[in-house]
Amino acid sequence: MTQPPFAFQVESCPPGQKARTGLFTTPHGVVQTPAFMPVGTRASIKGVMPREVAEAGASMILANTLHLALRPGPEVVRKLGGLHRMMDWQGPILTDSGGYQVFSMADVNRIREDGVTFRSVVDGSAMHLTPERAIEIQCDLGADVIMAFDQCPADPLKRDDVAVATERTHRWLDRCVTRWQELGGLDRGQALFGIVQGGCFEDLRRASVAAVTSHDLVGYALGGISVGEGRAAIRDAFAFATPLLPVNKPRYLMGIGTPVDFFDAVAEGADLFDCVTPTRHGRNHQGFTSRGRVNLRNLAWALETGPLDPECPCPACTRYPAGALRHLCTVGEMLGGTLLSIHNLYFFHSLMARIRAAVAAGRLAELRAEVLPRVEQRFKPGAAEAE
Amino acid sequence: MTQPPFAFQVESCPPGQKARTGLFTTPHGVVQTPAFMPVGTRASIKGVMPREVAEAGASMILANTLHLALRPGPEVVRKLGGLHRMMDWQGPILTDSGGYQVFSMADVNRIREDGVTFRSVVDGSAMHLTPERAIEIQCDLGADVIMAFDQCPADPLKRDDVAVATERTHRWLDRCVTRWQELGGLDRGQALFGIVQGGCFEDLRRASVAAVTSHDLVGYALGGISVGEGRAAIRDAFAFATPLLPVNKPRYLMGIGTPVDFFDAVAEGADLFDCVTPTRHGRNHQGFTSRGRVNLRNLAWALETGPLDPECPCPACTRYPAGALRHLCTVGEMLGGTLLSIHNLYFFHSLMARIRAAVAAGRLAELRAEVLPRVEQRFKPGAAEAE
Numbered sequence: 001m002t003q004p005p006f007a008f009q010v011e012s013c014p015p016g017q018k019a020r021t022g023l024f025t026t027p028h029g030v031v032q033t034p035a036f037m038p039v040g041t042r043a044s045i046k047g048v049m050p051r052e053v054a055e056a057g058a059s060m061i062l063a064n065t066l067h068l069a070l071r072p073g074p075e076v077v078r079k080l081g082g083l084h085r086m087m088d089w090q091g092p093i094l095t096d097s098g099g100y101q102v103f104s105m106a107d108v109n110r111i112r113e114d115g116v117t118f119r120s121v122v123d124g125s126a127m128h129l130t131p132e133r134a135i136e137i138q139c140d141l142g143a144d145v146i147m148a149f150d151q152c153p154a155d156p157l158k159r160d161d162v163a164v165a166t167e168r169t170h171r172w173l174d175r176c177v178t179r180w181q182e183l184g185g186l187d188r189g190q191a192l193f194g195i196v197q198g199g200c201f202e203d204l205r206r207a208s209v210a211a212v213t214s215h216d217l218v219g220y221a222l223g224g225i226s227v228g229e230g231r232a233a234i235r236d237a238f239a240f241a242t243p244l245l246p247v248n249k250p251r252y253l254m255g256i257g258t259p260v261d262f263f264d265a266v267a268e269g270a271d272l273f274d275c276v277t278p279t280r281h282g283r284n285h286q287g288f289t290s291r292g293r294v295n296l297r298n299l300a301w302a303l304e305t306g307p308l309d310p311e312c313p314c315p316a317c318t319r320y321p322a323g324a325l326r327h328l329c330t331v332g333e334m335l336g337g338t339l340l341s342i343h344n345l346y347f348f349h350s351l352m353a354r355i356r357a358a359v360a361a362g363r364l365a366e367l368r369a370e371v372l373p374r375v376e377q378r379f380k381p382g383a384a385e386a387e
Numbered sequence: 388m389t390q391p392p393f394a395f396q397v398e399s400c401p402p403g404q405k406a407r408t409g410l411f412t413t414p415h416g417v418v419q420t421p422a423f424m425p426v427g428t429r430a431s432i433k434g435v436m437p438r439e440v441a442e443a444g445a446s447m448i449l450a451n452t453l454h455l456a457l458r459p460g461p462e463v464v465r466k467l468g469g470l471h472r473m474m475d476w477q478g479p480i481l482t483d484s485g486g487y488q489v490f491s492m493a494d495v496n497r498i499r500e501d502g503v504t505f506r507s508v509v510d511g512s513a514m515h516l517t518p519e520r521a522i523e524i525q526c527d528l529g530a531d532v533i534m535a536f537d538q539c540p541a542d543p544l545k546r547d548d549v550a551v552a553t554e555r556t557h558r559w560l561d562r563c564v565t566r567w568q569e570l571g572g573l574d575r576g577q578a579l580f581g582i583v584q585g586g587c588f589e590d591l592r593r594a595s596v597a598a599v600t601s602h603d604l605v606g607y608a609l610g611g612i613s614v615g616e617g618r619a620a621i622r623d624a625f626a627f628a629t630p631l632l633p634v635n636k637p638r639y640l641m642g643i644g645t646p647v648d649f650f651d652a653v654a655e656g657a658d659l660f661d662c663v664t665p666t667r668h669g670r671n672h673q674g675f676t677s678r679g680r681v682n683l684r685n686l687a688w689a690l691e692t693g694p695l696d697p698e699c700p701c702p703a704c705t706r707y708p709a710g711a712l713r714h715l716c717t718v719g720e721m722l723g724g725t726l727l728s729i730h731n732l733y734f735f736h737s738l739m740a741r742i743r744a745a746v747a748a749g750r751l752a753e754l755r756a757e758v759l760p761r762v763e764q765r766f767k768p769g770a771a772e773a774e
Contacts, residue, residue, distance in 0.1 A: 043714060047721040049436070049702070072689065072714045079690050079710075086711040088702075302459065303466050315436070315475075323466075324473040327430060327459040334434040334721055 006191045006218045008250050014362035018243050018269035021356045024219075024250050026092040026144040027189040028084065029059065033250060033271035034262070034359070036352045037062045037094060038278060038345055042071070043087050046279045047338040048345065050088045056314065056342060057349025059091050060144075062274045065137055066098035066129075070122045074140035082142030094145040094274070097134045097176075099195070100223065100254065103152045111151065113168065131175040139183050139190065145219065148176040148194050152224050156199030156233065162224075166197040166204050169223075170211040177215050191218035193252060196241060199224060200233045205241040219250040219272075226255030226275075235264055242268040259288070259351055259375050263368045266355055278348050282341030285329040289347065292379030296340060300380040301326040314346035315339070322381070351375075393578045393605045395637045401749035405630050405656040408743045411606075411637050413479040413531040414576040415471065416446065420637060420658035421649070421746070423739045424449045424481060425665060425732055429458070430474050433666045434725040435732065437475045443701065443729060444736025446478050447531075449661045452524055453485035453516075457509045461527035469529030481532040481661070484521045484563075486582070487610065487641065490539040498538065500555065518562040526570050526577065532606065535563040535581050539611045543586030544620065549611075553584040553591050556610075557598040564602050578605035580639060583628060586611060587620045592628040606637040606659075613642030613662075622651055629655040646675065646738055646762050650755045653742055665735050669728030672716040676734065679766030683727060687767040688713040701733035702726065709768070738762075 005027040013020035024031040038045050038053060041064045045053050053061065063083055068074065080086050083093050102108065107119045115130030134149035149172050153165040173194050180192045194212040198205035212220060222241055225234050238253055242265065245251045252272035253265050262273065281287070287294040289309035294301075296308070304322035312318075316325055316339035328336030351371070358367035392414040400407035411418040425432050425440060428451045432440050440448065450470055455461065467473050470480050489495065489503050497504045502517030521536035536559050540552040560581050567579045581599040585592030599607060609628055612621050625640055629652065632638045639659035640652050649660065668674070674681040676696035681688075683695070691709035699705075703712055703726035715723030738758070745754035 042718045042720055043711070044720040044722040047725070049439075049722070049725070050706075052436075067718075071718050072710075076689060076710065076714070080692055080708045080714075085708060086714070088706040088711075302463060305467055319437075319475040321467045321472060323459075323463065324430070324475075327463070327467075327473070331429045331454075331458050333429055333431040334725070335431040335436070338434070338436070338721070338725075 005189060006186065008219070008248065010247065012360040014359070017267075017359075017362065017364070019266050019359045019364050020269055020271075021359050022250065022271055024271070026060070026191070028090060028092040028144050031060045031092060031272075032356060034266045034352055034355055035060060035272055036262070036348050037272065037274040038348075039064070039274055039276045040087060040089075041276070042067045043077075043083060045345075046283060046341065047334065048279065048341050052315075052342050053089075053345060054091070056345035057353065058345065060094060060272075061087070061089055061091065062094045062096065063087070063141065063143065064098070064101060065095045065134065065141065066101035068095075068141060069098060069129075069137050070120055070127075074137040078140040078142070084142065092145065093143040095138050095141050095143040095147065096254070097138065097147040097149040097195075098129055099134070099147075099150040100152050102129060103154065113171070115149075131172040132179040135176050135179040135183065135192075139180075139188065143190065145191050145193055146180070147221065148173045148192060150195040150197055150223050153197065153199055156224050156237070159199070159201055159204075162197070162199035162201060162204055166199070166208050169195065169197045170208065173212060173215065177217075186218070193217060193219040193221050195221045195223040195254070196245070197224050198237075198241065200237050202240050205237065206244060209241060209244040213246055217249070219252060220245050221252040221254050222270075223254050225253065226257065234261075238265055238270065239268050242270050245269075260372060262352065262355060263364070263372060266359065267364060278344035279341040282344045283337040285336060285340055287340055287347075288344050288375060289379060290374065292374060292377040294379055296322070296326050296329050296336075298380050300382055304381050306381075308343060309347070312343060312346055312350070314343045316343040392576060393573065395606070395635065397634065399747040401746070404654075404746075404749065404751070406653050406746045406751050407656060407658070408746050409637065409658055411658070413447070413578070415477060415479040415531050418447045418479060418659075419743060421653045421739060421742055422447060422659055423649070423735050424659065424661040425735075426451070426661055426663045427474060428663070429454045430464075430470060432732075433670060433728065434721065435666065435728050439702075439729050440476075440732060441478070443732035444740065445732065447481060447659075448474075448476060448478065449481045449483065450474070450528065450530065451485070451488060452482045452521065452528065453488035455482075455528060456485065456524050457507055457514075461524040465527040465529065471529065479532065480530040482525050482528050482530040482534065483641070484525065484534040484536040484582075485516055486521070486534075486537040487539050489516060490541065500558070518559040519566040522563050522566040522570065522579075526567075526575065530577065532578050532580055533567070534608065535560045535579060537582040537584055537610050540584065540586055543611050543624070546586070546588055546591075549584070549586035549588060549591055553586070553595050556582065556584045557595065560599060560602065564604075573605070580604060580606040580608050582608045582610040582641070583632070584611050585624075585628065587624050589627050592624065593631060596628060596631040600633055604636070606639060607632050608639040608641050609657075610641050612640065613644065625652055625657065626655050629657050632656075647759060649739065649742060650751070650759060653746065654751060665731030666728040669731045670724040672723060672727055674727055674734075675731050675762060676766060677761065679761055679764040681766055683709070683713050683716050683723075685767050687769055691768050693768075695730060696734070699730060699733055699737070701730045703730040
């Protein structure tokens with residue numbers, strides 16, 4: 001069913017490896033995978049102009065259905081021309097279904113077979129979200145890729161809860177597919193991805209993969225893997241489930257992550273990732289750099305005339321002494337968080353580009369060994385200086 | 388004493404008019420006057436990347452000495468390479484002397500002949516600023532144009548207070564000139580401007596012009612004209628004093644202003660202006676447009692698919708439906724304030740470019756009649772819609 005305007009082509013998959021590079025074609029352009037998608041929760045990558053996002057190397061971005069359903073509302077987005085026009089983003093966009101947000105940020109009142117009733121975080125009013133409604137909203141938003149409405153179990157280690165949520169997710173997927181097809185399906189230029197649940201249980205994950213891939217969709221996601229169950233459990237869950245997904249479809253690991261996550265997940269054959277990490281860390285003046293993680297508010301940066309990251313081509317690193325960035329952060333100038341967010345986006349996209357090249361060359365493990373020990377350590381300049 | 392690298396050349400001054408256009412040459416480039424300088428109080432035009440500031444049409448920008456003296460401190464700025472490097476700004480920069488800020492925002496404890504003692508707004512510690520120290524700090528900051536340290540009377544209508552402050556300003560100017568010359572004077576590549584005080588009293592303004600222009604400086608400013616004494620009094624003060632300033636030197640009206648101020652002041656022969664208006668209004672979601680002043684949070688904009696200002700070439704107007712901008716402002720996304728700030732900067736600089744062309748063509752009054760009634764009115768789309 002992957003048909004124009006959508007296509008996915010594995011470009012390279014060295015023998016004996018699960019890692020692969022690919023090209024994911026959408027109505028708004030081609031995405032080189034593995035790819036990281038910056039998150040524009042409320043129709044804006046926080047603090048960063050779209051051209052900076054594109055220059056950082058992003059090709060596909062994400063927006064959050066639940067936030068946009070609350071404000072400005074799906075009808076408003078549609079009337080304003082859809083998300084691409086609202087966000088001034090010419091490339092592909094993906095919207096989540098609201099499922100994760102409903103379970104993670106809202107006061108969930110009732111989960112029933114029909115759907116979820118919860119309180120709006122904006123005004124406290126009662127909201128009701130069903131699989132059908134989640135699809136309708138996403139059709140109004142107009143992203144290239146829309147996600148099925150799933151139930152994300154609160155604790156992926158509680159087997160009974162996970163089993164109930166996973167089976168409900170499968171029934172909800174049936175309803176999502178039906179509603180999406182009623183609204184035009186692929187002819188809308190919007191591809192529906194199914195979401196595999198199953199928590200940290202191999203048999204439930206396996207059953208979920210079977211149920212979800214029984215629908216011939218453009219792509220599939222692994223959900224429920226970034227809800228706080230700890231690194232080891234996350235790793236086990238996606239290490240096990242990723243290779244079960246069809247080889248000829250893009251595999252999206254929702255809510256991942258950080259450099260170590262990318263290496264872990266790409267090695268298992270994952271293709272798409274999203275996380276608020278680069279911009280949230282940026283706003284909080286935390287930088288990812290080739291020399292390690294940085295807290296730019298640290299006094300050690302105050303007189304640094306060199307760049308934040310000597311290996312980075314971003315405007316923050318090439319146009320400012322790191323001490324100037326620190327000053328902007330310290331006094332609370334918006335531009336400090338903006339520049340750090342831009343830097344982190346460059347870092348994430350540049351890392352992903354190196355990962356793609358390494359996968360194609362069969363050198364992913366070598367790149368990991370070369371990069372990870374440095375980037376995941378803490379770094380500050382002139383370690384002899386006082387904090 | 389205006390000598391390379393500084394020069395000021397009146398380009399056009401139609402017969403019978405005081406308005407003129409000019410070219411102000413600095414070590415970091417030439418400024419076409421009349422010119423508006425955006426304010427980068429703490430070494431950042433709030434929320435706007437430098438390239439957006441430049442693309443908006445700004446050629447010269449301003450930074451505030453007192454704020455930078457408090458954080459990160461003049462030595463830090465100097466060690467980081469000076470303001471141009473810290474702000475990633477290749478064009479000319481002007482720093483105020485801190486005088487206005489000391490009197491307007493700090494708890495002033497003691498004003499003595501030596502200088503001013505006040506409490507730091509950052510940590511409450513006691514600070515002492517003298518004319519000499521204000522010059523030394525500005526030499527560290529490294530702007531192209533630095534300002535004399537003046538005493539700004541709290542109420543420009545209280546004659547006795549104004550007289551005392553004005554005479555002290557003259558004595559402080561003598562000390563500023565001496566210290567500036569000791570530190571290298573023009574050979575530093577930094578020009579000192581004197582500041583005329585005198586409140587709303589013609590004789591005091593006249594005496595102040597005489598005293599300040601007894602120093603042959605690169606340029607002169609009128610101070611104490613935006614401290615809340617009301618439009619009529621401001622207008623009278625600068626209408627009277629501007630033409631008294633030397634014809635062959637740039638005339639800087641400090642802290643001005645808004646479109647009507649520009650028309651008023653340019654007509655009297657003023658050349659340089661600065662104000663936080665475009666960015667402060669932008670952050671508060673207030674826009675200046677060709678159709679009038681706009682509150683973008685107004686519900687009337689919610690479904691507007693057209694641009695905020697159909698006559699504006701800025702990214703906010705050419706790349707976003709106005710309803711999308713309103714959404715960003717309403718939900719509190721930083722990008723809303725950033726885009727509105729950029730728009731307002733385009734508006735101010737484009738207005739100033741039209742004013743320059745009108746002055747050169749002897750059509751300033753006509754442009755004023757054409758532009759002001761529209762831009763100073765309130766505007767919202769579809770007036771029939773409910774607020």
